[in-house]
Amino acid sequence: MALLPILRYPDPRLHKIAQPVQAVDARVRALIDDMFETMYEAKGIGLAATQVDVHERLIVIDVSEERDQRLVLINPELVWASDERLKGEEGCLSVPGIYDGVERAAAVRVRALDERGKAREIAAEELLAVCIQHEMDHLVGKVFVEYLSPLKQGRIKTKLLKAEREDFRAATRAQERL
Numbered sequence: 001m002a003l004l005p006i007l008r009y010p011d012p013r014l015h016k017i018a019q020p021v022q023a024v025d026a027r028v029r030a031l032i033d034d035m036f037e038t039m040y041e042a043k044g045i046g047l048a049a050t051q052v053d054v055h056e057r058l059i060v061i062d063v064s065e066e067r068d069q070r071l072v073l074i075n076p077e078l079v080w081a082s083d084e085r086l087k088g089e090e091g092c093l094s095v096p097g098i099y100d101g102v103e104r105a106a107a108v109r110v111r112a113l114d115e116r117g118k119a120r121e122i123a124a125e126e127l128l129a130v131c132i133q134h135e136m137d138h139l140v141g142k143v144f145v146e147y148l149s150p151l152k153q154g155r156i157k158t159k160l161l162k163a164e165r166e167d168f169r170a171a172t173r174a175q176e177r178l
Contacts, residue, residue: 001030001033001034001037002034002037003034003037003038003041004034004035004038004052005052005053006038006042006047006051006052006093006094007050007051007052007053007094008094008095008096008160008164009092009094009095009143009145009156009157009160010157010160010161011094013050013053013055014050014051014094014138014141014143015141015142015143016050016055016141017055017139017140017141018048018049018050018055018056018057018058018138018139018140018141019055019056019057020056020057020075021056021057021058021074021075021113023117024074024113024115024116024117028056028058028074028115029115031049031054031058032058032060032072032115034052035047035049035052035058035060036060036062036070038052039060039062039093040062040067042093044093045061045062045063045127045131046059046060046061046062046063046131046132046134046135047059047060047061047093047135048135048136048138048139049139050138050139050141051093051094051138057074057075057076057139058072058073058074058075059072059073059074059076059132059135059136059138059139060072060073061073061128061131061132061135063127063128063131071122071128072112072114072115073110073112073113073114073122073132073135074112074113074114074115074117075112075113076110076111076112076132076136076139077110077111077112078108078109078110078133078136079109079110079111079121080108080109081105081107081108081109081133082105082106082107082108082125083105084105084106084107085103085104085105085106086103086104086105086106086126086129086130087101087102087103087104088101088102088104088130089101090102090130090134090144092134092143092144092145094138094143095143095144095145095156095160096160097163098145098156098159098160100144100145100148100152102134102144102147102148103147104129104130104133104134105129105133106125106126106129107123107124107125107126107129108123108124108125108129108132108133109121109122109123109124110122110124110132110136
């Protein structure tokens, strides 16, 4: 297994539309394992392949406290969403350190393939439902900050780009000392 680099907003690759997974084979299963390792290391609860620059319809999720309830959704399709809405604080591994309120369906049903390629339907509510919707947004090129006002989006972009420049400067200084 290997840790994968996570794309950071506003990287334009986060806006690519993911293509369907053609076959659930050894390559896809290795990617799933790498995505789980990456997500666990980053202390996340969900990760879409888009976030690791693989533009295929694949999501990994584990909302359990014990980190032992892996959920894999390959080629997921939303088949139902409740009218009841929840507004909660969301964060994203691609938007580090930023949290804000986003309104989502309180419950959903999703049809997808699992890591063996077997079709299944998942009913989810509350945190799992929100996580599924958040990760499915990534597959269509949408990042949660796009639900926020243009003013907030601009502030977030500025903050993250500034942090990226500071990281680059620090790395450059460290290289110069070598």
